Amino acid sequence: MLAIDDIDVYYGPVQALRGLSLTVGDGEMVALLGSNGAGKTTTLRAISGLLPYRSGSIQIAGVEVRTLPAHKVVTAGVAHLAQGRELFSELTVTENLRLGHWSRRRHRGEFDDRCAQVFDLFPRLKERVHQAAGTMSGGEQQMLAVGRALMSDPTLLLVDEASMGLAPNLVEQLFDALAAVNEAGTSILVVEQFIGMALRYTQRAYVLAKGTVVLEGLSSELANSEDVVGAYLGHDSPSEPASA
Ligand SMILES: Nc1ncnc2c1ncn2[C@@H]1O[C@H](COP(=O)(O)OP(=O)(O)O)[C@@H](O)[C@H]1O
Ligand SMILES: [Mg+2]
Numbered sequence: 263m264l265a266i267d268d269i270d271v272y273y274g275p276v277q278a279l280r281g282l283s284l285t286v287g288d289g290e291m292v293a294l295l296g297s298n299g300a301g302k303t304t305t306l307r308a309i310s311g312l313l314p315y316r317s318g319s320i321q322i323a324g325v326e327v328r329t330l331p332a333h334k335v336v337t338a339g340v341a342h343l344a345q346g347r348e349l350f351s352e353l354t355v356t357e358n359l360r361l362g363h364w365s366r367r368r369h370r371g372e373f374d375d376r377c378a379q380v381f382d383l384f385p386r387l388k389e390r391v392h393q394a395a396g397t398m399s400g401g402e403q404q405m406l407a408v409g410r411a412l413m414s415d416p417t418l419l420l421v422d423e424a425s426m427g428l429a430p431n432l433v434e435q436l437f438d439a440l441a442a443v444n445e446a447g448t449s450i451l452v453v454e455q456f457i458g459m460a461l462r463y464t465q466r467a468y469v470l471a472k473g474t475v476v477l478e479g480l481s482s483e484l485a486n487s488e489d490v491v492g493a494y495l496g497h498d499s500p501s502e503p504a505s506a
Contacts, residue, residue, distance in 0.1 A: 264418055270316045279304055280474045282474050289449055290465055293464040293466070312342075339417035343419065358406055363413040380412055383439045387406060390402065421451070421453065424452075433503045440463065467480075
């Protein structure tokens with residue numbers, strides 16, 4: 263589904279990613295971890311075609327991202343849930359979902375089906391279809407942001423710290439929703455500050471430091487080697503929501 267091989271990414275003269283490689287297989291849910299500034303957001307932006315990579319390759323279902331304009335990456339089946347919700351706060355729930363469906367607007371008739379699937383995952387949104395996004399609670403806005411990303415029926419979903427600012431019970435709900443999306447066949451690469459939560463819900467994980475992968479493996483194994491994870495992630499991560 264996704265294969266990144268040895269990429270370098272720069273912001274002007276500053277190198278943010280150094281020889282980074284990772285893969286996400288068909289139907290996999292993979293965590294991308296690392297402390298602040300490690301390069302997680304940069305990695306997702308490079309995958310989405312929003313940042314150029316100087317060397318190496320990024321392939322999505324065998325297509326080199328460098329050859330696609332950023333909007334074509336969406337058409338290629340990638341949805342990017344960016345850090346910060348970036349909703350249109352003046353627009354209603356339905357209008358925000360409509361924007362998420364933009365890349366597939368020619369598929370008439372599909373919109374209502376996609377909405378129904380989103381409302382299955384997040385019933386609270388259905389009760390609020392005519393409400394302006396900006397007037398909803400933080401948790402509801404985050405559900406809408408996830409829902410909007412799913413409107414394009416992505417084959418690969420990139421999620422950047424979607425749990426930020428959510429109450430612990432909502433973080434668990436968010437991960438349950440992502441797991442349901444994954445079960446339905448969408449591959450997911452998830453950047454997450456709650457390491458324990460991310461390792462519980464994913465099959466594999468990568469840990470980044472200074473723009474490169476320093477640790478990778480099965481999530482279940484990484485979760486059991488907390489010393490190793492602690493060494494790279496520090497002890498500054500927020501306290502974890504308790505598992506149900
Ligand atoms: N727009 C930018 N301009 C210059 N440097 C940036 C920019 N965005 C991020 N960086 C730098 O790139 C590195 C990786 O950042 P980022 O990918 O945002 O890390 P993370 O998401 O893991 O916290 C950091 O050193 C950061 O300061
Ligand atoms: Mg980030």
